[in-house]
Amino acid sequence: MEPIKILMTQLREIARGSIELLPQIAVALFVLLFTIGLNKLIGFLVDRVLARTKLRPSLKELFSLLSSMLVWILGLMIAAVIVFPGLTPSSILAGLGIGSVAIGFAFKDVFENFLAGIIILFRREMRIGDFIECEGIEGEVEHIAIRESHIQQTDGQLVIVPNSILFKNPVTIRTHQSSRRMTVICGVAYDVDVDEAREVISEAVATCESVLQGDKPIQIFAQEFASSSINFEVTWWCGSKPVEVRASRDEVVATVKRALDDANIEIPFPYRTLTFKEPLPIAQTEEN
The missing domain is CATH 3.30.70.100 (Alpha-Beta Plaits)
Known part of the structure; x- marks a missing residue:
């Protein structure tokens, strides 16, 4: 019976702790709901501001994504501190730093293409509709995303190119000028x-x-x-x-x-003259 008593005691402690955390959980849920509304509001304001600029559509999407990520990171950090008072922003950032190192090694190629995509989006030389050639891939730039670019070849085939290839290798822009x-x-x-x-x-x-x-x-x-x-x-x-x-x-x-x-001007083509060292025998035809 002793193990059962220990188990029941642990369950009561967990239930008591959960009840004590209910106010904090309620406040954290309110913070998350507020974060959702704030994210929509900031997203709307960012879209209004970016609509007045001449930035590329993909670059506008990038700014919207970054602003949304920033709002959600702040909201989740505040909710975590409310539920677990022992946490501090510095400890959360330290944990994120250690985790980011491990994630960085695991997703090295993904982050490389992501950063290359950001740099390419800020370039003015390669635009949507340009015809480019890179590493044997030649065609029209149809879309530039954060991780990849879409190249429509002249034969109708679509090539999805990781942005790191376009960033690290020479790119010939055939329509840079008209x-x-x-x-x-x-x-x-x-x-x-x-x-x-x-x-x-x-x-x-x-x-x-x-x-x-x-x-x-x-x-x-x-x-x-x-x-x-x-x-x-x-x-x-x-x-x-x-x-x-x-x-x-x-x-x-x-x-x-x-x-x-x-104009009677000749366009010459190669002539070939055959010279034989010995005279060729000519076949004699018999007369009837």
């Missing part, structure tokens, strides 16, 4: 007048609708003496989006080809 310089190589035969060929190519490129002119000059340079042609480096400016680049290259190549044909 125009991009393009270059193709065009060869003409050796018996063609170089100045005439340059003029024909320049006039042909200038007629292309996709070629930007004005402060973006068209440049034609004789580049090299190739094996069967004199090669020109043809340079112009066009739109920076991938589809604009492909369309402009197609238009320029086709237009230059037609212009050279109309």
Whole structure:
């Protein structure tokens, strides 16, 4: 019977302690309810303030999330101190510090991507709608979140890239400016007048609708003496989006080809001459 008496005594002590804590628990619940209301109010005010700024939507979400976390941390700390008077804010922060070290080691990659996402969100260079290339991944930036970014490739596939990759590796932003310089190589035969060929190519490129002119000059340079042609480096400016680049290259190549044909300027192709050391025997046909 002695164990049963000890158990009953312990249960009575637990019940007595719980009853004594009821006022503190009630106050703590009130603090939590107040925290919920305060969180909604601060969230509403933060959204109103951020709506007047030109920050990215993902960056606005980050500020809203941080403000909400701050309110909840303060509310939970106050409720814990009320229920357990022995706790102090310094002891809670010390416990959080020790716990954060363990959590940091366990979720190293998650925090790395989180911090990289914050830095990327504050950058102005990479925006939603930009076409980028990083580590063999090329496409349009559709979304930048705290942990990851969504890249829509030109073939329709969606790539979800951890932000740490975009932060630690070089990123080429192909649409950082609205125009991009393009270059193709065009060869003409050796018996063609170089100045005439340059003029024909320049006039042909200038007629292309996709070629930007004005402060973006068209440049034609004789580049090299190739094996069967004199090669020109043809340079112009066009739109920076991938589809604009492909369309402009197609238009320029086709237009230059037609212009050279109309001017009777040969675009040479490799010739192959076969030389035999011994004369080849010619088969004799028998006459009937």
